[in-house]
Amino acid sequence: MDKSFKYNRLSKDDAAILMVDHQAGLISLVQDFSPNEFKNNVLALAACGKYFKLPTILTTSFEEGPNGPLVPELKEMFPDAPYIARPGNINAWDNEDFVNAIKKTGRKQLIIAGVVTEVCVAFPALSAIEAGYEVFVVSDASGTFNEVTRDAAWMRMQAAGVQMMSWFGVACELHRDWRNDIEGLGALFSNYLPNYRNLMTSYFAITKK
Amino acid sequence: MDKSFKYNRLSKDDAAILMVDHQAGLISLVQDFSPNEFKNNVLALAACGKYFKLPTILTTSFEEGPNGPLVPELKEMFPDAPYIARPGNINAWDNEDFVNAIKKTGRKQLIIAGVVTEVCVAFPALSAIEAGYEVFVVSDASGTFNEVTRDAAWMRMQAAGVQMMSWFGVACELHRDWRNDIEGLGALFSNYLPNYRNLMTSYFAITKK
Amino acid sequence: MDKSFKYNRLSKDDAAILMVDHQAGLISLVQDFSPNEFKNNVLALAACGKYFKLPTILTTSFEEGPNGPLVPELKEMFPDAPYIARPGNINAWDNEDFVNAIKKTGRKQLIIAGVVTEVCVAFPALSAIEAGYEVFVVSDASGTFNEVTRDAAWMRMQAAGVQMMSWFGVACELHRDWRNDIEGLGALFSNYLPNYRNLMTSYFAITKK
Amino acid sequence: MDKSFKYNRLSKDDAAILMVDHQAGLISLVQDFSPNEFKNNVLALAACGKYFKLPTILTTSFEEGPNGPLVPELKEMFPDAPYIARPGNINAWDNEDFVNAIKKTGRKQLIIAGVVTEVCVAFPALSAIEAGYEVFVVSDASGTFNEVTRDAAWMRMQAAGVQMMSWFGVACELHRDWRNDIEGLGALFSNYLPNYRNLMTSYFAITKK
């Protein structure tokens, strides 16, 4: 137990999102989530980026080849985001443009998700920790071959100081207080949490009477 | 083994869809699918109804109370469909308006999905079999409390002659031949099967070059 | 597929419940449900018996020995029910008093639950089918050693014509129409379905405003 | 549903056990049970054979080769049982000595277990059904590669009229009444059901006081 634990929460003013290699081909390798579940989580995290106006950086590996292009929804959601199509570096952190794009944001908290977890997520996560960033990996927006490789990747990252999150945890830690904007956050949850949408549907059905 | 098996396939001209009790409150009881998975499957089945222009009948139980209203997406997709808000009958087949709506379609193949499987699906399914209809239950657009109650419900229905399907199986059995409409079916799959969408994304990325 | 399927629904006037060997010792053998889940389901089925005023018959095997006494809740819920402490018959149907108690009810639909599924449930279920009864086994109020023995027992019973149900399915098929008694059925669900209770709590919290 | 179901219970006077290919090598292929679980179940079934004095027939396939010898415990438990080391027939029923050994027992109810389920169990089970025997497959004393191949094998056998059992179900159906021998059956359960043994341990600890 670390007696001097400091809880540096995610802050809208200090966080950036890195979406690494969510490419049409690579996603077909993901087997630790159902395809619907995974798609929902990735888009939910992206929606957090938009909603909280976080600097968001997109990167892909070898888009021209079998890995396939970035999924089009992400392109559409972030038309002006830095987009680094890496010519070959497996660890995105080895790409100068990528690191520069991060530096340019001036942010110190990096929220990372990608495919596959033990490579495209873990490698830049470890590099970022080493470089002095706070790193938050979004566990449910990162996918890999199976639960064994996932568990191993999580352990390796945890040991290095990475904090494991979910997209919902990211959203809540950034928002802090419902009073900052009830409708906006409600819409975000309603779009990506079907059971929350159901709660809202029932609630408004009764109260509008 | 039934030596004289007759394979009566689902036909666009002879099938109707019954969506039973997909209500905002009741859906929160479903635990044999993740909420995202279930929502996707229900909407996919509904999209099949629209795409194949099948007569579709909506029914709910006690919408005013805790069961909650029909999920709004279904209402929007079928604004003109018969909509039977049952005043109390648990088995929708006990409601004359519901049965009359079915009779009016003139269809003999009933595709049923609903919440919860062993009641809102199984009861009308058994009644329909008894009434001489062919019944196809959409397994992945019907939800219940857990896998034990699901398995029991499936067994009871199977023993009565119900055919168990998935929404994808329904779509394919209705379409019969890609040449009937490649784009339309492709769009349907792309919207509700993320991995199929990925295949298409990669394919078009390469071929457009 | 049986073209001449007849859907004989459970009827309040024709059904009886048989609770077989829900004894304190034997229940510790059950591993295909968590203890809380199983207790809840057994009491829920018993509550159905009380609510619908179905003749209910209790039986135990070797109560004095390691099998242990009937769980006290059941005794308390049915103080006047026929209670057959079998001196040794493993299949309750081999006990004349048990069969006579059933005959005396005049009912033809037998709802059976017990511990363990492949013996205390399956044996009397098969005997009852042979004797011409309609048999409905409550899958979630019957427990056994593991899922392999459960699946095997279900298959054997299904092949003999037993219908697999859940306690919730039993309640709904007996009740038929919410208008027969909204409050009573609501209370039953609220007591044994925590998520349904939550729906009601939320609903009444809003509407009482 | 079969209106004319006849419940022919297992009878001590009409049943025989066939242990098929429980060989040291082949058992290492079993992955649908843990090794401890499987060993316990196989020995439990064998112990039933001894306890109820059922004619028991052992058979192996290619003992000299990689399949390995029969597990020694079975040899020791049934030193005088017919032991057919098949020279090559995969379906034991294709071996005349095996079928003759069965005929010689004069029994009409065959209890079968073996490795692997879809071959060494299913093939003779289907042959026996065709030959007019009643067949009871002991699901938990038969093992195979994984749950997919198990489920498929069970379905094929069920469709042919095989009855799926567990070793505990076999024991109880044969014994019929505890009064036939309390101590003997208690010992059998105590040896192969650790939780039943615990019930007995607690019971006798208290009552001996």
Added chain:
Amino acid sequence: MDKSFKYNRLSKDDAAILMVDHQAGLISLVQDFSPNEFKNNVLALAACGKYFKLPTILTTSFEEGPNGPLVPELKEMFPDAPYIARPGNINAWDNEDFVNAIKKTGRKQLIIAGVVTEVCVAFPALSAIEAGYEVFVVSDASGTFNEVTRDAAWMRMQAAGVQMMSWFGVACELHRDWRNDIEGLGALFSNYLPNYRNLMTSYFAITKK
């Protein structure tokens, strides 16, 4: 390995319980426990609070909206407990009344449970650690969307020094010695551990003879 580990056990005189956002609507989001299991665990933890007379603090988020009211059982069990209906703070620790209520207890050991784990539990847990409290999260009385988000939340909390417990562990660590009160603790276990109740039922059935 921490060579200088100090085992500060939970103490009746130094512990307080924080029940965070166990609201009727939010609980319908929980999918990493069955509803019965979760309800039982939450009430069991609450019963510990009552039994050990621990200061207990209730808090909710946005009770008027879709999140729904606190589950009524908790309200009834702690009619006089501080009850902080937060106007908007997602992290309860951001609410001054909540922190003041904790300070007023004078306790340094905080036992926390809530819905959902990675937000309503993890956020105040991390804040409390930072503030110098010892924090014990009750794993089985805290629920979330699925096992992936649960695992990630546990890892994040563990890394910060939170100790993961179960309600049963909490009860035992507080009680220390059965001789402090056999009947009281026995009743607590009997009410929330069905298999323990069965042990007691069997025991008293035999010994009362």
Added chain:
Amino acid sequence: MDKSFKYNRLSKDDAAILMVDHQAGLISLVQDFSPNEFKNNVLALAACGKYFKLPTILTTSFEEGPNGPLVPELKEMFPDAPYIARPGNINAWDNEDFVNAIKKTGRKQLIIAGVVTEVCVAFPALSAIEAGYEVFVVSDASGTFNEVTRDAAWMRMQAAGVQMMSWFGVACELHRDWRNDIEGLGALFSNYLPNYRNLMTSYFAITKK
């Protein structure tokens, strides 16, 4: 139970194999097997076709589009097999060339595997049953979206008289007797059953000494 069950075993002289839509794109939709497991099973079934010299028919759907080409291994194993690239028929049985290729084999036992189970396998399987063929579906060489759609597909096929098999069951039922060819069958098993290969490795290591 079917008293007049006839066990028509698979015969080398009467069986043919249909490999339906094992295409590079479609296989990425399979999630009820791990990719390695599925690839192994498909190739193992194909190897059975070669080893037993069964007429084998390959068919694909829309190879030019996103579904992708037949996996190259199958093409290489069966360079001279009838290869029907269907222009659009979803049910292969709707394609005259496919049915003619089957008729030309003169075989009456059809062994079918494909992707996805509820469409590419189930549709031609049901058509073949109706046309009077005996149909054996290879459960572990057929894949689909998840276990729910698999289970539903299996139930529908079973009810129509399809027999569920595994590739190992197919191999054993065709071979009948090891003496027909020990080395050949041993090699087949060694190539596709790693644990069987290990048995052989150990065996030959010792015996060659």
Added chain:
Amino acid sequence: MDKSFKYNRLSKDDAAILMVDHQAGLISLVQDFSPNEFKNNVLALAACGKYFKLPTILTTSFEEGPNGPLVPELKEMFPDAPYIARPGNINAWDNEDFVNAIKKTGRKQLIIAGVVTEVCVAFPALSAIEAGYEVFVVSDASGTFNEVTRDAAWMRMQAAGVQMMSWFGVACELHRDWRNDIEGLGALFSNYLPNYRNLMTSYFAITKK
């Protein structure tokens, strides 16, 4: 990462085994292992104690009541071991006789197993760490209510410096070199690892030829 990690292996001369509360009643609470699996592991660990002649200490809690007596096999295996029937202390370490018995062994490495994991194992494990012992918890000979409470208990112990082991790992780390005694260790494995026994059976079958 701890740069100065010291690997203090378990040593026959420095280790002692503590078997905590393996009582007939309490074991019926264990649901994270099947009963056969758990019994096998507990006896395997005990057999290690005997084989390596480790000082072994038995303790129970409230044997006279519902918790039940120590399982008789353990009593028989260690007739002369210190046996502390605690009058009420839940944490065995609170019992002076227990701690004195440990001190008397002069050992510094404590191998602990018990029921239930988060109480009877974790409490003395944490106390022992605090007291300066090296603690090795045998994960597969310790059982609890479910996997959630198990995971939480493991995390808490790991954070305090406990090392998680399996009985097989304990045996191997103590033995160090097969040459110390091939037959003895082989017999130990053969008795508690059915698949290892099968390897030996096959091996000796071939080599004795």
Added chain:
Amino acid sequence: MDKSFKYNRLSKDDAAILMVDHQAGLISLVQDFSPNEFKNNVLALAACGKYFKLPTILTTSFEEGPNGPLVPELKEMFPDAPYIARPGNINAWDNEDFVNAIKKTGRKQLIIAGVVTEVCVAFPALSAIEAGYEVFVVSDASGTFNEVTRDAAWMRMQAAGVQMMSWFGVACELHRDWRNDIEGLGALFSNYLPNYRNLMTSYFAITKK
């Protein structure tokens, strides 16, 4: 969290692979992977060794006895690798030849895989950490009895500073940049990742047109 984390990546010039006890007999003990999955992963890791020209050391324990010989594929892939058939040491690190072989490589990063995880992998891993090496355990090329013993072994190793990897992570961390050799790495992935091969098949099918 370790503020001064240093990310020492695996380097082609500083890493060596240790393959420990992948023997034909021992592998039959592995039950936490399917046999096909495990074989694929072990060969994939070996292929990485070859492709990156890493010094690779093979070792076995008691090859002459029931443990069986090294699987032949590994022998063939590394005909000139140091091959230490240990005469009895369970921890390979206790064998001087083994440690000398490692020293002779001059490498400081050890990639370890073996059977079984908690012994043949964990023991040398802990020894190597103590000796000052960086240790990377390949989680999916190491197998054991079940997931409980696996989880315990991983925890023990993690606590000592071992880094958990997958073979795919190893390959990617060593390769660093696709531009170093596209074809070679593509071939490696294609051989051991069926879904990646499918991506390539589809890609080349389209682009070659």
